[in-house]
Structure formats: structure tokens, C-alpha cells
Amino acid sequence: MAMVLAVAACSDPTQDDTSGSGDDGASSGSEDTVLNAYLYQPPAAVFSPMAPASGPDQVVMNLIFDSLLGVDPDYDLYPRLAADLPEISEDGLTITYKIKEGLTWSDGEPFTSQDVLFTYNLMTNPDTGSPGASKFADVQGAAEVAAGTAETVSGFSAPDDTTFVMTLTKPNIGIVALTGNTMIVPEHILADIPAADMDTTEFFTQSPNVGLGPYIFQEYKTDQHVHLVKNPSFREGEVEIDEIYLRPVTSDVATAQLGTGEMDLVQISPADLETVEAMDGIEVGSGPGAGYIRTSVNEKKPYLQDVRLRQAMLYAVDRQQLIDEALGGHAQPVNTSFMNDALPDDLETYDYDPDRARELLAEMNWDPNQVIELSWIPGQRDRDTAATILESQLNEVGIKLQLKQVQPGELTDLMNNQSYDMTLYGGGNYATDPWAVYPINSCATWFPNGGNLSYWCNEEFDQLMLEANATVDEAARYDLYQQAARIENAEVPMIYLYNPDTIWAYTDDIKGFVPNGDFTNPFWNVQEWSLEG
Template identity: 25%
Template sequence: MRLARPAAVLTTLSVALLTACSAPSGPAGPGGAQKADDTFVIGLSSEFENLSPVLGYAADGGSLIFDGLMSRAPDLSLKPSLAAEAPVTSADGKKVTFKLRDGVTFHDGRPLTSKDVVYTYTTVLDPKTSSPISGDYAAIGKVSAPDARTVEFTLKYPYAPLTQRTTLGIVPDGGVDPAKPVGTGPYTFTQWTPGDKIVLAANEKYWGGAPAIKKVVVAFAPDDNVRSTRLAAGEFDATVLPPKAAKRFEGQQGVTVYKQDSADYRGIMFPSKPEVTGDLAIRKAFSLAMDRQAMVDTILAGAGKPAFGPISPDISWHNKAITGNPAADLPQAQQVLDAAGWKQGAGGIREKDGVKASFTIMYPAGDSLRKELTLAAASDAKKAGIEVKAAGLDWDAIEPRMAQDALMMGYGSPYDLDYINYDLFHSAQAGKGFFNPGHYSNPKADAALVKGRESGDPAVRKQAYDEFQQLIHDDAVWTYLAFLKHVYVVRGAYQGVQQSVDAHEHATGGLFRDIHTWKPAS
């Protein structure tokens, strides 16, 4: 997944911010300028396309500029944020009512009212907005404000994840200048220098208490090695690194390496239309040929676990029938290819009706982890007679090729299964940017996703999502390789750091959700 796409990077800011907390005095900051003692610099791998919640920024909560009606505790449970208390849901599940917290103001001094909440959600749903997250709120029929402190969501059908979706940041009624975002969060926007950095300042009047960290700079550095080098030089106070790149910092005085559990996976998305990747036998054999355990042990330095589907075994939604051999099963892979008519050809590469078993896997060039996984996958596939050409490209080059070439992608969420999976696998989402880029279409999978989305019965939803997981496993839509542990490197020691389970890389949850509550350890 491209982190800089609106629906994919919604929450990158908070993750980056959380780690940037203990700058030593004196080192140069971004661009070589002297860094002030009260400034904390985070090295982030990719730049945001926008800071607008209605366009998808921080939809899962975790923006330091914006608050949602609800937020997440470290254990991922929901807690009131701009809401004064948990919402009330009607007996039929079609009306959800929130009461707003008193005394909250936007950064520009305007008081928060229910009209701001109505404006935010109706703008997301307005087709003229073309919001990439509008589908996540499709169950909403109407949002109304009976009074200044009350918000009512009237739903088209009972939608169990509705309250989880209300982590979306609230913007002022009428909107704001996109170049100067205004929210209610613990940090205020100061400056955005495209291609370089974003600067935030503590909101001293924040309803939840003024942050101890007074200034945060998010510096953009796509290359993993560059971020590692700049952190080592003291230019960054914190960053997120692949496990192997972070090893140099383990045991260093004044530096803490956090390894965070996650539902974040890496896997290969196959386009369904091309002749080779559109062949189920190729996809199944490819998956069987993967030595996932070796990838975890070497490329991830043990910071992860083999993956066979999009739902982590650590999550209750996981279908226990979805499993596999962590090591490669080459005899089975070869048997699948033989049965499908893919015969050994020149150089050991299989052929069928004059077509070589050959395709390209793209990966973002600056992402060393995805590069290594792609090269390992190519090596494993060759043993089964499948030729893989690895192509490291920038995201602008990758995006228009996703319907033709495979892609090393990443997604994952520990929240409700409606998250991400509907967008990634329902046929109605086919070709919508990084949603269902391979144009997967299976009416049974569509029906299971809709049932899981629209039912209010937990047992019905579990059965629907178990069926969904089985279908995409049988169709070998992706080859899932590993669930990652996220590795954060932070200078200094802080009180209030709480670990949890992360969603996709740089998304909300886990270690960095509450950076505004961190305090330097005495």
C-alpha cells in the first residue's frame, strides 16, 4: 500500500509524532538548520497528500491535529473523545446518538457544536467531495443536530462498526483552508514545507491537557537507510525502521527500540486479468513455493510471523482453517503446475500454450523490507519454475500498472473486519486506486462482505467473515507472506508509553497513539 495515498496514510502523522520526543540539544534539523531544545523531530517514510479528515486523513483516529467523537485506548477499546460519553443505540440498531463534550474549542477559538459534526460527515458522504473513505460510511442515511450538543446518526441498516468509524477527525462547519487545517486536537498546525517537513505546536488550551512535548517536526525521508543514518547522527529523535535496520540501535545508551505487535501484513497482490497471474494454478503454486519462515527469520530478523491470509491469528475474527506450511512445499507446487498444463521449458521456466510462467512484481524502491521480500519471493518461485521480475519503482509509476503487474503490498487492521477488507476485495471497489487494484471479483465473496457489513448479529458476522476468508484463500487472490512487528527507535526515555497492537504501518494504535500525554522520564 502506498502510504502517501489518502485512504492509506490516514494516520501516519500521529505515529511519526509519537516517536519524536527526545532531541539532544544542538544537532542540525531538517535542511541543516539548528534544532531548538524544545523541538522533536520524527523521520517519516512518506509525505501526506492532505491533512483533511473529509478526504480520509486520520479516519481511524490518531491525528494530533484533529479529534473524533471517539478514540481508542491502548487495548484498542473505544473511549469518548469529543463525545461526552459512549453513544446510545436504538433497539433496532438504526439510530446512534452522541452527546458532545462541553467546553471544546477549535484551534482558532470557535466552539465545537453538533453542526461541526454534521458538516464533517455529510461532506464525506457528498459525492461532490469524492472522498476516498465515503464507502466506509455508506450505512449512514442522515446525520442531524437536534441541539448544539446532540448528534444523531440515522442508518440505512444496522451497522455494527459505526461507533468505531466515529474516530474520524471533526472539522469546523463550513470547512477550513486546506493549507491551514484547524481541528480540536492536542497540536496545532504551523507549517508545511512540501517535500521537507510539517511543523506542529502544542495546543496549550487542549481540553485533554496541554502536551508536555511543545513542538513536533515531521521530516520526510523515504529511504530506510537515510532515516537510520539521520537518526544515528542525532538529526532525528525517532523513526520507524525495518527490523534489520533497527538492530544497530539495540543496546545503545539513550536509545529505546520498541517492537510492536501488529495486524500489518506484507503480501503479493495478483492482477486477475493478465494471462499468467490470472491463472489460479500459477497463484496457488507460487504461494506453495514460498518459504515464509525463512523470510521471517532472515529478512524480518524474527520480528514477525508467517501469514496465510489477511487476518492475524492473534485476532478473534481469524478463521482457524486458514493456515499453511511455513516452509516451502515445492513438490505440491510442481504438482499443481503439472496438473494445469504448465510444463518445464527453457531454463527451467514453465510454459503453457507458448506462454512463459513469467510476471513482474513491483515494489516501492525506497522500501528495503519490501524489496528484500520481493527478491526472496522471486528466488523461491524460480525453484517451482515460475519466473519473477522484480521492479523497484516510485508510487507514481506503480499505480497505473497495478492492473497488469503484481505488487508487494501491505495492509491490515486489528479492528472490525469491515475495515479495509470490503475496500480491498469487493468487486464494486475494483480499480479504485489502491482499493482492489487486481480487480478481484467473486459474487460469493461480495455477498459475504455485505452480510458482515450489514448484520448486527455477532454470530452471523463471524460466519460471514469466516466464509470470506476461505473464499479469498481458495482463490489465492494474494500470496500473504508475513505479519510484521513494527520497530520504532526513540531517543530518550518517556513516561506513559503503552504498547498495543498496530494496524498497517504508520497507522494509529499501539505505541504512539497518546504521544501528547508522554512526559520525559526524570
Template identity: 30%
Template sequence: MKRKSFLLSMIFVLSLSFFLAACGQQADEGKSGEAEGQPVSGGTVTLSMFSTPKGVFNPAFYEDQYDAYVLQYTFDSLWAYDDKLQLNVPLLAEKWELSEDGKELTIQLRKDAKWHDGEPITADDLIFTWETIAHPDYSGPRYYMVEMIKGAKEMHEGKAKKLSGVTKVDDHTVKVEFTVARANTLDNLWSTPIPKHVYEGVSVKDMPNHEATKKNPVGSGPFKFKEIKPNEYVVLEKNPHFYEKGKPYLDQIIWKVISQDVAIAALENGEIDFLSDISPNDFDTIKAMEHIEIKETQDFSYQYLGFKLNNPKLKNKKLRQAIAYGINRKAMVDGLLKGHGAVLNQHMPKASWAYNEELEDAYPYDPDKAKQLLEEAGYKDKDGDGFVEDPKGKPFSLKLDYPTGNPIREKTAPIIAEDLKKIGLKVEVAKPREFAAHADAVEKDKVEMWLMGWSLTPDPDPSGIWLSTDPWNYPHWVNKESDKLIKEAVESPEAIQDQNKRKEIYAKWTEVVSEDVPYVFLYSQNKIEAWNKRVKGVTFDWRGAIEHYKVMDWWIPKDQQ
């Protein structure tokens, strides 16, 4: 699998979870409970997941979000994003430097970092990881995160045995040459090493199912694997070799698989300490629990209504604009999300530094404007049945497809049809499919209009989804100005040197998208998480709490362990 499978797996996660973004409430970037005493060691924290991990506990190969939850506590990356979405927090990398032309990166690793078995983490591990991903037999979804390295293409095609653009300077220093300079090189470069001494001698095609992946993983993070019981739980314990001395404070973390139906009761009675993917409908119930902290933040995801622009029915821009004006998206946020989210008018979530505030109020609910646009485009009700005919006077209707798996999204489908009925558009709501079948139908152009969502990374580069040639450009939107701006935002010297310049370019790009309406951006839900107040030192920001890299700071007072 290449990048496509990874992105589809992310959409699948999106369909199972309640993916959320801004309602104007800001994340609390401080820590919970620091004023209640100094951190102490000991104790166990139990976290919940609603589906069993697939058990691919190798960061180079996993695709499942539930595997990712476990991996983020057991494998460290080179660096992390700070609370301002800047990639500048050193983890395994002590420091790094890009050359002036942006084509060479020097990475210096910490000398005190060790694998869980006590072996040192070295430049060899990092090089081994990149060459594993570039190998012709690699089947994971991350080749696109090494393809910018010089020699990766040749290695991937079987024409080379090594990456020509990677040089080991010493045991803890690596130099990497890139084929092109880009503003988001660090964001896209794969940065989580796997242990060479564990996997050396194992064929790349066997790595995903190897014992070191499935049963006895050796990681680098603050916690190491203690017990893996498929379909039930994963027990992690403190890594005694962790480079931050005295940390982590906790003795154990347990990832427990529980039914979503009993999750709130389990949080209330102390069976679990953390709960994520909380529905807006459950917010007030949890907030009323005195021993539970609940917080929400803007999330990097959104739901949308897509149009197949290669379908003659949907080629008219004014028709698409009329549909955008005709859907009461604010009512969805107020009603279905209980206010825990926001209407979105662009690909950039509100939490992104690239968010274009000029589009904040684009396409407000305006049925009269929608009817006017339809009439201007030649869509008129000529037989008095309440529905418009097409510009040639023929009956006109549209079909809306949507997947199961996200209860709130499922409820939006009939609401959209009813809203569009009010402006004279007849919409047939198809029977929902399982998500995998829905995604396949969308990919193969077996739909006209459809509901789906995207989960995004902090870097706002929309390529992969929005370039005219991208395989995930499901609307088949071809726009030369859009392509030019997308590339300019990462490849122009001005954008590479200045994030504000990138923001200006993305502002122009979002306005091009807004004018042409290949999607109707619907809404973003907020990321809502809750945890027992006995757990102190919890940092909650744009990524929430359970996906924050500072898990090593969590602690529990002695009398509550």
C-alpha cells in the same frame, strides 16, 4: 477519487515502507518511563518522515500517509480503538449510542472541545463535514465512509442539498440514520470533523487547495500548526485550548523530512527522537544503542503472491495449491526478515481478533506434496528437461511481476522463482516496474502472477477487496460462498449483536479462501519503531507509538529538555 484511489494510496505506502506483522512477540501496551518521575511540561520532540508531505492538511481530503502523520496530532476524531481493538475510547465524542436495530446512532459531543482558534466544536461541524464528503463535487477518497447515511446517495448524485438522515438535536448532539444496519457501522463512519466556520463559503472543489488546508489549518487535536516549510519540516505547538487540562505536556513536535539513508545516524546523535518503518536488518544496530528504546508489534498488513484466475493458465486449483506448498515462506521470514515477522496463511493478520488459528499451519513448505498435486492435475515433465508440461503436453511457464520500492519484497521474487523451479515449474521473473505502473498493470490484467501487499484496518471486513464484484478483487475470484459469508459477517442480526459470531463467520470465510488459493499469502513484517529514552509517557501497542492517540502524554524531564 473514490475508495479505489484511497486503497491504492495505501498500497503505495505499503510499497515504500516496511510493513510488518507478527512474529509471536507481543506489543508492550504499557508506557515507557513512567516510573522515572511525574510528568512535567516543556520540551520539543522531533520525529522523522522519509518523504515530504503533500500538504493536504484537511482530514476529509488527504490521501498521503505523511500528511496523515501530521493530521493525527492536529485533528481529533470522535472516538478511537483501545489496545484490544475495540472502538470504545471517547475523544471528541463524550458518548454515543446505537439503536437496537442498528439503524440510528446518537452522538453527544464534549462541551469543552474547541478548535485551535478557540471556537467551540459543535454538531454543526460534524454535519458540515459529512455533507462536504457527500457533496457531488467532493474529490477525496472518503465517500464510502458516509454512503451508509440516509440521503447520502441522493446528495452525492446532486438530487439533494442536505443529508436527510442527519438531525441536529442540540449544539452538541447529533442523530444519524443509516440505510442498513451493519456490525461495523462505527468503524466505517467518518469521524474526524473539519471546522465549518473556517470552510463555510468555500466551494467543495476548492477546499483541497484552500489556504486553510495548505497554509493555515485550524484543527482540534492536542497540537496546532506553527510553521509549514514544504519539503523540509512541519512544526506543531501545544494547543492551549485542548480539552484535557494540562495536556499536552510537550511545547512542540517537529515532523522533519530526512533521508532514510541517514535516519539511524540521526536517531543515534539526537537529531531526531523517533524513527519508524525500521528495516529488520537495522534492528540489532538500534537495539545496541543504550539511549534508544526499540519495540516491535504485529501489524495489520501482509504481502502476497496473486493469481489472475481469468487467465486459463491459472484456473486449476491444484496448480495453485502446489505453488503454495512449493514456496518456502518460513525461509523468507527467517532470512529476509531476520525473524521479525511471520508466515501468514489468511487475510486476517495475527493481530486481528478475527484471526483463524486453525489455519496457522496451512500450506507448510512441502515440495513433495507440491509435486504430487501437480501430477494429479496433469502437469508432468514429459521431455525430461526438469520442467512440467501442461495437461495437454504443451510447454508450460508462468510470469511473475513485482514492483520496486520495497527492498525485501523485491528480493522475494527470484526466491519464489527458484523455489518453484525445484518442483518443476518454469517461472519468468519480469523486470520490476515503479509501483504506480505495476498497480496499473495488475488492475488491467496485464500480469499472470504478481507481488503486492495490503494494509488493513482493525475491523476485519474484507469487502472492497474480496467480494466477487469488488474492483480491487484483482484475481477476479468469483465465489458465491465467499460473498455470502462476507455479507453475513456484517449484516446478519447475530453478527451485529455478537463479535464472537462474526469471528465464527470469518473463520469459515478464511477457510474457503485457503482451499481455493486465489492468493498465496506470503508473510507479514513486524512494525518496528524506536525512540530516545528521554521521551517518557510513550504508549506502544498494536498501532505502534507514533500513531497512538496518546501523544498528549509524552513528556521530557526538565534536565533533558
């Protein structure tokens, strides 16, 4: 799960530039190839799979770490560190991974299934603060670890150096998609660090420079760049591009720098598409998104608990206008978190109807003087436009929305204190497996125990999701998911906005780039890239 929230304060772990490269990305080695890429927000600088999901940090982690499985641009699972997709027993209770042989960490130490065992136990340990622990709830022994009566999960095992096994208490079809992309961390580096200190250890906050990914972390200079150099021990062999600089700038600046040659790869706003297509030497590609942009609605606040308020918000917002203005039509309205075969065709579409919004507000005796605050991290044109349109159109029907731009650290505080009213964010992958919707909606996954930032709870929804995930028959499973989608659609736990196409613009000197709709993982096949010219 990759919800796009920056959830920790930025820091400057490296004051001195020891990379051998200048701030402009020009390498000291004249023959080195250097790629400058857009990073849509400054990272929170906690590069840890145990940290709450943060989109820009995820971009970095996808380059320096690796996982058993990955997701390709078609949102299909494929093996990365695993030799193949896992074997699932007939009763659905045992999931067995075989790991590629002969792999090493970037420091030369051998990688084995013990590293996987170590990482997965960290993910479930409550002392690490990992919100991903709920994904493993159906593994034998996970409940005991959560309760503090056991130190490790009995259902995780590594019978030999190339085998990792998860044993479940009940069938869980979606657990492979939900957990197979967990970034693996090095046991030989972290074994002596107490679990409670994992969120502050220097390895994750300053120098995560031992990994299995195609690149090795060098430094993060706050609000300037993340610098990475190629990993000569990467599993696929030689990585061709020597260095990457990820540069956190606004989308407008990134697009301008693409035109001047200062940037090589940029996720562009659809509003800039015509301008970019006119640039010499620039290619454009896109991929369909697997997540969506939305606002959470904090139902712990009494004035936000009535479903009619949330329904009124949806009716009050002209989402097609938002899509046309902010994204040039390159997006689709969303009315539920479910996608593909789990998406019913009889959902309420909440078409723009401000009169219906006013009727609902009148029914609930809404107080027009009640202020609702919407917090978001600025810098992406479509989200900035979305916030402005929400403010205008909700105020028009009598909902007094106030906008609050925040930095990552401020949003962290709001989340930890549960003091926000609404937050604007995006991301997620709900196209690979519908079970991914459970962590953002269930009663058991309220933040910080999971990704449910609205604190919505519907026991019937949870039961349908659990039943679906334990059902082996595919047709029956998807019927249950569609029933759950109807409940979510009716109760509106969040204000659905749009599913954007992800549009990439890049210099034609980059060879091998394959556009990915997941904007947190443009580098999914970076080992196949080269940079010419």
C-alpha cells in the same frame, strides 16, 4: 483503514522557511522542546480524509486532526472527540454520538456536531472522490447521494450542537469501527469550497493549519520534513512538546541518526534490534500489528485471473525465511485478512512447497515467458527484502517476476490507470472489527470506490460478510466471518506475506510514550508525552 499506499504526487507547498526553526530542527526559542521523528516514506502531501489512504499522510493527519473515536494499542475503540462510545439502538438502526462540550478548533472557533455532519457528508459525496464513501453505504440516503439525486445524506443529522446521529437502512455492527476514526475537518474553513475541488484545495495540499489535533501544521519541505507546532487549544489541555519534525528518510538512515542523537523516535527494522539495544540512552518497545504486508494481484489482467496462479505464488515463497531474514523472526505468516476470533483454525497454510507451485502452474498451462511486474515504494528494509525474495523464488518456479521501484506519484498513476500487475504494500486494522476486511475484498469496493486493489469478486463472500455485519448475536456473527475467511483463504485475492510486530526505538528523554502496533499512529497519546534532557 489505513492501507500504506502513497497515492498522490509529492509537492513543496512552502518554499520559504517561515517556521522560525532551522532545517536541523533546532528551535529559535532556546526553551522550546523539539522532537525529531522518523517518517517511513515521504508524504503524498494531500492531508485530506477524502484522499485515498496514504500511510505517511495518515501519520501527519493523526497529529493535526481528530476523530470521534480512536483505537488504542490493544485495538479497542475509545472516545476522543466523542464523550463516550456511541449508543446503538436495540434494532441496530440508530447510532448516536454525544460530543464533548466546550471544544474549539485551533483558530479558536467552536467545534460542534455541525462539523461532524459536514465532514461525513463530504466523505459520502462522490464529487470529492473519497474511496471511503462505501463505508457509509448502509446509511439512509447514502445511495441517493452516490447516484447524484441528493446533495446530502438524509441519515446523518445533528439535532443539537453536541449530538450526531447516523440512521441506517439495516443493522451494520461494524460501521462504528469502520467510520468512527474519520478525521473531522472545519466547516467554517471549507464550507464555500465546491466538493469537486476538495482534492485540490490549498487547505489540504498546502496549509491544513486549522484542526482539532494536538499539533498545528506549519510546513512540508519536500523530502526534508513536516514541521508541526503544538495546538494550545487541544482538548486535553496543554501539550508539552512544543514542536515535532517528521523526517522522511530510509530506515537505515533513521537508525543511524538515532545513534547520533539526530532522531528521537524511530520505527526500526528487526534486523537493527541488536544494534539499537546496545545504544546508550535508547529504549525499545513493540506492539503487535493489526494489519499485514501483502501484494495485490490485479485480476483485471487476464493472465492474473486464474486462482491457481495466485496459489502457486504462495506455495513458491518461503515466508518463514522472509520473516527470519527481513524481520529477525518478529512477524507471523498470514493466510487470510481475518484476525482474532474471526480466524478459523482449519485454513490452508500454504507452507513453502515449490514443487506444488510447479504442479499448479503446469495444470493451468502457465506461460513461463509471461512477465509480471511488481511495483513498490522502496525505503523500508523488510519490504525491499520481501520484493527481492519474491523475485528470486517466483522466478525459480517459472513465474517471471520483474521488480519496479516507484515513487508515490508514479504509483498514483499506475493505480488510476489500473495498469499495475502487482503492488507491494501493507497496513490496515483488521483486529478491531472483522468488518474492516469487507472494503479491501468486496465486489462493491473496487478501487477507486474502495480499497479492493486486486479487483477480486466473490458474491458468496460478500453475502457472508453482509450477513455477519447485520447479526447482533456475537457467536453467530463470528461463525459467519469464519466462513468468509475460508473463502478468502482458498481464492487468494492477494499474496499474503506477514503480520509484522512494530518495533519502536526512542530516546529515554521521551516520557509517556506507549508503543502502538499501528505504525501510522505512533502519536496516539502524544499529548501525554514530555521531552526531558
